[in-house]
Amino acid sequence: MDDPQTATPDAPAPAPVYPERRLRLSAERVDSERRKTADESRGSMSTGRWMWEWTKAISTAILLFLVIRTFAFEAFKIPTGSMEGTLLVGDFLLVNKAVYGAEIPYTHAHLPKFSEPRRGDVIVFLPPHDPHKNYVKRIVGVPGDTLEMRDKVLLRNGRAQSEPFARHTDPLTDPQSEEMLWQYRYLVNPPAHWSDYHPTRDTWGPIVVPAGKYFALGDNRDNSEDSRFWGFVDAEAIKGRPMFVYYSFQHDITRNFDWLTGVRWGRIGELVH
Template identity: 40%
Template sequence: MGFDFELILAVAFLVTGAFWVFDRVVYYPKRKEILDNMATEARDVLHKDAQQRLAETPKFVAEVKSYFVIIAVIFCLRSFVVEPFQIPSGSMLPTLKIGDFILVNKFDYGIRLPVLNTTIIPTTQPERGDVVVFKYPLDPSLNYIKRLIGLPGDQVSYHNKVLTVNGQQVSKDLLSKLSISLNPSREPVELFNENIGGIEHEIYNSYRNTPHEGDWVVPEGHYFVMGDNRDNSADSRFWGFVPEENMKGRAFYVWLHWDEFFSIPSFKNNGLIE
């Protein structure tokens, strides 16, 4: 199982919120009454911690509930507005590099309940060509990022490194033959400019045989995704379709690149994600 930060943050929000409500109901009225009866000069010189002790508020309660506002702001922003992710693998090369820190729009595909990921307010639908973040169907505690290739009802084919959607070949133009790619495997690749859904982006194709070919029909309520590093990506060709309820949002911006812990972060990759 992966490290489910979303679940941990939700639990922290609920726990600190419960302590905040408990303090508000039990101890706040007592503190307010004591402070209202004090002289203004005496009240002004009291430190905030001292004010908490006026009504014999337990230190543990005061400590836990003090984090509620901070956690609530982070929780709401991360759940409903924008969420940060780090790219851990090379499956989306050359679009996204290992160590890129990205931002994901959380309301593009509907306002969803945290953790459950159930849509409560529909907005727009995912579009072919979007770079999407979703919960990995085989282990929902993991987040994956790929490019959306097939919408519900689409017929997708991939043979001899040629991608076809609904009988039409997705256009790609050779940009260069690279001797060595940025893949951890360091294998030679060709760099192409691909156009799908009107979105132009770069992809890699290796010189070796295509690892997995086939024909797929995308079921209703599901999506077909692939990595831009076409021959080095575990995606829908291997483990199947992404259910709609697993979609988390659209990746739209790279804001930082950090290769490893002891390296110096940089902003060389900053920009919108195409």
């Protein structure tokens, strides 16, 4: 007698995978693998690579700063009172170096200028007697001008000048100085001998400004070491024109943190005229 056979249920048929679903699953798998690879790459970036990226960023910033400082703008501090009335000791100025054509470092060449120095311009320059120190004065004479001073009054080409910016604080004295005898070579009508020329701080000339030179005075006329004493400013020595005061403070050794407590807030942003 034959053994009875056990019935085996049929296995369920696999669900059909349509082409659209298969493509979507493949795209999702590829995208997942791409994200995983990117995460692993970022996580495995070496310390050296990270430092190199920061070094490049910092170097670029420093290079841009040096380019701007060399050819466009530079900061200067007023150390003396020779320009008082216009600028004060402790003023920090932002100077436009491009306006007169910035000098290319280690050469005597200059970039193209936007303007020639003009009468009345306040300038930053290197004086002939101390070519490593920045001075700030005002141009009162340009090439070809005839200049003289009579009892503190400046005459240019024979005409007295109105100078509202000029300040006189010493009305009682008018000292002579041997430093001013350089003017003898440029006098319009020089005496027979240089010893017969007796210029004083407030009375001198008339002298003629030669080509390529400028005559600069401090606004604080009675307390300024300027062209009256050491001569003309060479055009190549002019570094720029101050634009505005970006910071100012009054130094006082009796106060703590005077760089903060002595800030002249009202002068910050003041234009230089």
